[in-house]
Amino acid sequence: MPRMSKKRKLEWQLFLNHRNRMTYNSLCRKCVHGCKQSFRAVVMDCPRYYSKRAKRNHK
Template sequence: MPRMSKKRKLEWQFFLTPRNRMTYNPLCRKCAHGCKQSFRAVVLGCPYYLSKRAKRKVHDTL
């Protein structure tokens, strides 16, 4: 596996583990979309992830 340059390490520092491996949030690991978040971030809401148990908001239309 090729090593990362200093510039790339600085860009991706939020995603790197102490072993310098790219790691994503458990919700984002198998997601096909490009909005992946770091394992350090707390996911409050993802536009592509809807749990079956989540309560959906009902929008009233006039």
């Protein structure tokens, strides 16, 4: 795996773990959308996340 440049490291610093690897939030890991959040962030509400236990409105 190629090394990250200093500029890219600074840009993605919020997503890098202690091994300098890109890490996403557990809710965002398997999500297909591009709005992924850092593992350091606490996800309060994601408009594209639907829980299997959530009650859906059927029209």
